Amino acid sequence: MRILIMESKTDESNAVLPPDKVTKRLINSSAQLLNKTKIEPNIQITDxxxxxxxxxxxxxxxxxxxxxxxxxxxxxxxxxxxxxxxxxxxxxxxxxxxxxxxxxxxxxxxxxLINVTNFFRDIVAFKVLDEEIIDPIYTKKNPHENIRVWVPGCSTGEEAYSIAILFQEKKEKQKKDIEIKIFATDIDTQALAVATEGNYPATISNYVSKKQLEHYFTLNREGNTYKINNEIRNTIVFSEHNFIKDPPFSKIDIISCRNSLIYMTKELQKKVFPMFHDALNSGGFLFLGTSESIGDFLNLFDETNRKYKIYQKKETKVEDAFSKGNLI
Ligand SMILES: C[S@@+](CC[C@H](N)C(=O)[O-])C[C@H]1O[C@@H](n2cnc3c(N)ncnc32)[C@H](O)[C@@H]1O
Known part of the structure; x- marks a missing residue:
């Protein structure tokens, strides 16, 4: 005996099957209907x-x-x-x-954990960050104040060092000594060990300018690695920290969280943006990767530079943003 199953309007799913295959097919069909998702009728998917x-x-x-x-x-x-x-x-x-x-x-x-990274990864975005954010922040601060930066998902350290170099350049240009504190965090302890060491292959010369290499790095005797100088190294504290579940840092002027959120679902991102909003000082900035965005959270942040994903904290309370209805 063969049984005809009418599942949908498509010809492919109207099948005449022997009884032993019917049960399996029916189970899959009801699962699809219940979940309203496009699960193929294939037992291996469940496995x-x-x-x-x-x-x-x-x-x-x-x-x-x-x-x-x-x-x-x-x-x-x-x-x-x-x-x-x-x-x-x-x-x-x-x-x-x-x-x-x-x-x-x-x-x-x-x-x-995919810890691919680089110095000044996306050079134009860093130029915009330098000119539109770092320069005005440094200019506005008084010598007794400090500047606090958080780099969640810092991987092997290149992003944090890039930001530290940009601030050091401001310090030298403006001849004003503002303390810079950069908290660079990740859950990958092996990547953090590389970051802490601050020793990189000579190929970083493809991304770091000649002037920056001369000023802020020391080439080893063999000429195959560059070690970051202490003046830059000492501005950064590297530590293990999960930005999804650990308590956030606070009183931050800039959060640079690039190319980590892209691996997280919208559901998870919705937990992160209100936490970043809380961590920032009034008027603080959020710098995301070029393929990332704050999605529905325009209630919490203004778009400072849409193309290069720089956002500024709005003074909205997180609860107010949620009560607008579209964030849950
Ligand atoms: C692709 S790398 C990005 C590195 C750097 N931010 C950049 O843009 O070049 C992503 C990093 O995020 C880290 N990461 C993933 N989930 C994390 C979490 N929940 N908390 C902290 N770091 C996380 C990974 O370990 C990895 O080092």
Whole structure:
């Protein structure tokens, strides 16, 4: 006996199936209707979802960080890469491998964090930051005041050092000594160790100007690494900090959070922007990556430079922004 299932108006899903396949198909069809999502009628998808959920639990348990609200596709690509390296074809087998192998959990964690970065990453954006934000902030401050910058998701330190160099240039140009404090944070302890060391390959000369290299770095004897000078190094405190769950920094003049939010779902981003708003001083600035934006949070921030994603804190209370209705 064969049974005809009428699922939708499309020809492909109207199928004549033998009874043994009917049950499986019906389960998938009702799941689709209930979830109102485009889940393919494929039992392997459920396996994949279950396995990813188990991997998130494992990472949370072993590393203390919850990735369940990060975007799934980039994470899945990292999982696939690790499966390939370990010659594992099936995600269920990879879960078993992870459960027995803490080193692999560590390696997967490192892969998921994607700590690609650079000095003055996106040179024009940094030029705009320098001219429109750093220069006026430095000019306005009095010598007894300080300037506080927070760089969440700082990776191996290049972004924080770039900002420190721009401030140092202002200090020298304006001959005024304002204390600069940069808090650079990440959850990747290996990246933070590189940042703390401040020693970079000579190829940074592709991104850092000759003048900046001469002034703020020391080339080693072999000529293959540049070490950041103490005058810049001492303006930065690197520390482990999860900007999703740890208490935020406060009284900040500039938050530079670039190319981390892009890996997070809108749901997670909605938790972050009100927290950044709280962390900033009145009139403080938020500098995002060029492919990022504050989305619905225009109630909390003014757009200072739309193209280069620089925003200024509005004096709205976070609760008022939420009560407008479109942020929840
Ligand atoms: C692609 S890198 C961006 C580095 C740098 N901000 C830039 O734009 O070049 C993203 C960094 O965000 C960090 N990260 C991801 N989630 C984080 C979290 N919840 N708290 C702190 N750092 C996080 C990662 O470890 C990684 O170093």
């Amino acid at each position: 994949k979802e279950n396995s990813i959920e188990k991997i998130f639990l494992l990472l949370h348990h072993e590393k203390g960080h919850d990735f369940s609200l990060y975007k799934l596709n980039p994470i899945y690509r990292r999982i696939e890469r690790r499966m390939k390296i370990n010659n594992i074809k099936n995600i269920k087998d990879y879960v078993l491998y992870l459960q027995k192998n803490k080193k692999e959990v560590e390696l997967l964690f490192e892969n998921i």
